[in-house]
Amino acid sequence: MSFGSSRLLTPALEHQLVEVRRLLADLRDTLVPLPASPSDLGTHADAMRQLDELFMIVVAGEFNAGKSALVNALLGTRVFEEGVTPTTARIQLVRHGAETTTADDGRGIVVTAPVELLRDLQIVDTPGTNAIQREHERLTRDFLPRADLVLFVTSADRPFTESERTFLDTIREWGKKIVILVNKVDIFDNDADLAQVLTFVRAAARELLQVDPELFAVSARQAWRAKHGSPEQWTASGFDRLETFLHDTLDDTARSRLKLSSPIGVGESLARRYEALAGERLGLLSSDIEALDETTRQLALYEEDLERGFGLRMSVVEKVLGDMESRGHAFLDDTLRIGRVFDLMNRPRIQQEFETRVIADAPALVERRVTELIDWLVDQDLRQWQALSVRLAQRRREHGERIVGHDDAGGFQSDRTALIDSVGRETQRVVETFDRRREAEALADGARTAVAATAAMGASALGLGALVTVLATTAAADVSGLLAAGVLGAVGMLILPAKRRRARADLQAKISALRQRLADALHGEFAMARGRSVRRLSDSIGPYSRFVRAEQTRWAEVRTTLAAWRAQAAALLSRL
Numbered sequence: 001m002s003f004g005s006s007r008l009l010t011p012a013l014e015h016q017l018v019e020v021r022r023l024l025a026d027l028r029d030t031l032v033p034l035p036a037s038p039s040d041l042g043t044h045a046d047a048m049r050q051l052d053e054l055f056m057i058v059v060a061g062e063f064n065a066g067k068s069a070l071v072n073a074l075l076g077t078r079v080f081e082e083g084v085t086p087t088t089a090r091i092q093l094v095r096h097g098a099e100t101t102t103a104d105d106g107r108g109i110v111v112t113a114p115v116e117l118l119r120d121l122q123i124v125d126t127p128g129t130n131a132i133q134r135e136h137e138r139l140t141r142d143f144l145p146r147a148d149l150v151l152f153v154t155s156a157d158r159p160f161t162e163s164e165r166t167f168l169d170t171i172r173e174w175g176k177k178i179v180i181l182v183n184k185v186d187i188f189d190n191d192a193d194l195a196q197v198l199t200f201v202r203a204a205a206r207e208l209l210q211v212d213p214e215l216f217a218v219s220a221r222q223a224w225r226a227k228h229g230s231p232e233q234w235t236a237s238g239f240d241r242l243e244t245f246l247h248d249t250l251d252d253t254a255r256s257r258l259k260l261s262s263p264i265g266v267g268e269s270l271a272r273r274y275e276a277l278a279g280e281r282l283g284l285l286s287s288d289i290e291a292l293d294e295t296t297r298q299l300a301l302y303e304e305d306l307e308r309g310f311g312l313r314m315s316v317v318e319k320v321l322g323d324m325e326s327r328g329h330a331f332l333d334d335t336l337r338i339g340r341v342f343d344l345m346n347r348p349r350i351q352q353e354f355e356t357r358v359i360a361d362a363p364a365l366v367e368r369r370v371t372e373l374i375d376w377l378v379d380q381d382l383r384q385w386q387a388l389s390v391r392l393a394q395r396r397r398e399h400g401e402r403i404v405g406h407d408d409a410g411g412f413q414s415d416r417t418a419l420i421d422s423v424g425r426e427t428q429r430v431v432e433t434f435d436r437r438r439e440a441e442a443l444a445d446g447a448r449t450a451v452a453a454t455a456a457m458g459a460s461a462l463g464l465g466a467l468v469t470v471l472a473t474t475a476a477a478d479v480s481g482l483l484a485a486g487v488l489g490a491v492g493m494l495i496l497p498a499k500r501r502r503a504r505a506d507l508q509a510k511i512s513a514l515r516q517r518l519a520d521a522l523h524g525e526f527a528m529a530r531g532r533s534v535r536r537l538s539d540s541i542g543p544y545s546r547f548v549r550a551e552q553t554r555w556a557e558v559r560t561t562l563a564a565w566r567a568q569a570a571a572l573l574s575r576l
């Protein structure tokens with residue numbers, strides 16, 4: 001609605017007007033990028049525009065309180081309809097005009113009337129609150145921010161109802177100057193009743209507004225009659241005081257101050273609202289960060305557990321190889337004896353014996369222990385994904401519980417939910433499609449390839465056990481070859497003890513090299529698998545984590561900026 005015409009403020013207040021404009025522009029700079037809701041941005045734009053409009057009095061209160069009747073009585077002409085049921089259904093404004101006209105500008109009814117009072121101000125009559133038609137109340141609530149002064153009308157026959165208290169609270173939140181009118185005082189037979197009502201209203205208003213309110217006891221009906229043939233009713237109508245207030249107390253300077261204060265009040269209310277929103281979001285974000293930190297801690301623990309558990313399981317594998325080494329020593333002690341000289345010359349037999357006694361079940365055991373280790377590793381990995389999935393579902397639930405009546409400014413809630421959902425879905429998908437067997441095979445493959453590589457066997461198709469057998473047999477062949485070559489002939493017999501020492505040293509070196517190679521290959525392969533598992537888990541929450549940290553910075557800034565803005569606004573208000 002384009003109500004009223006442009007009007008200059010008193011020169012004394014000109015420079016404060018500049019300040020108010022700058023302050024409101026600053027606020028817009030903070031609200032727009034959030035972004036604030038379209039309706040709040042609309043309210044802000046209205047507040048800016050309000051500075052250029054004629055002083056606006058908004059008459060508000062419960063339905064049937066006599067708001068329309070009051071405006072009619074003030075103007076001395078029936079511009080608005082009155083009625084005992086909820087009557088006013090639209091915002092209706094009356095301003096000065098050479099003649100009486102009525103127009104509908106889409107957002108409300110605009111009436112002009114040739115009334116002197118309207119040269120300095122425009123009056124808005126609003127739909128009553130607490131009517132069955134909730135839409136009426138919404139229209140009025142939405143319009144309130146535009147008021148420079150609110151005439152709050154309560155009816156003497158039901159003064160200060162509960163719904164009126166709530167409504168007054170809303171007006172106060174917008175920082176509006178409020179004048180209270182107790183209407184229909186003509187219903188009282190005696191002054192004592194009236195005095196009682198006034199005392200009651202004054203006390204209730206003081207408690208609610210924290211200031212002694214401007215209060216008028218009036219009768220719109222008597223005032224109307226006084227202006228239309230029954231002048232004797234003028235005094236009792238209480239309109240004398242009210243009109244003096246509107247004409248004289250509300251002089252140019254007073255109006256100008258109110259006009260400047262009003263948009264600041266609107267700004268303060270908006271700033272408070274978004275400061276609260278920022279606080280709410282920061283609360284949610286910090287609980288997100290706690291949850292993410294907890295996840296990071298859990299991952300670190302997981303990594304430690306893996307390392308410890310892996311060390312234990314690896315030592316079991318190494319023990320198999322160590323046992324094989326011990327059997328090798330015993331074999332040498334038994335075999336390299338004078339009494340067995342002829343056996344020693346039978347190379348295939350020696351090798352056969354070595355394989356049976358020394359290698360024995362070592363390859364099968366290595367294979368079994370490594371398979372156990374792999375299964376354990378795969379299980380740990382799956383368990384971490386399950387735990388992560390549960391934690392994300394908890395975040396999602398907690399978020400649902402935390403939503404507070406705000407509209408989702410900037411799509412924050414939906415962005416956050418979408419992220420948690422997509423991370424959660426991905427995690428859940430990993431859990432559901434987790435193929436233990438495939439994961440284990442991949443790991444076993446890696447281990448085999450690593451062992452084959454250390455033995456320079458290239459891409460072997462042999463299983464781990466078979467690989468160990470090949471490696472051990474190679475060692476056995478070397479040993480038996482060594483023995484056979486050494487003990488040929490009588491000379492060899494004589495130097496047997498030295499031969500034995502050398503063979504023992506050689507064998508030890510061969511077996512321990514084999515053990516080392518296997519251990520290194522498996523260590524390397526599993527360390528990589530462990531790293532991959534932890535990395536993949538922590539990468540999966542990366543987008544959520546980045547979002548949360550960026551939003552935390554942003555909303556902390558918003559909160560600081562708005563608090564600083566409110567301090568500036570309060571300072572300017574006190575100067576006004």
Ligand SMILES: Nc1nc2c(ncn2[C@@H]2O[C@H](COP(=O)(O)OP(=O)(O)OP(=O)(O)O)[C@@H](O)[C@H]2O)c(=O)[nH]1
Nearest residue numbers: 063064065066067068069083086087088128220221
């Ligand atoms: N006795 C008495 N009745 C009044 C007075 N002022 C208004 N009324 C009556 O109260 C009823 C409601 O008046 P309205 O002016 O339509 O009330 P309103 O607050 O505009 O009501 P809505 O438009 O429905 O919100 C009408 O029947 C009026 O005649 C008054 O001072 N004394």
Ligand SMILES: [Mg+2]
Nearest residue numbers: 067068087088
């Ligand atoms: Mg009305």
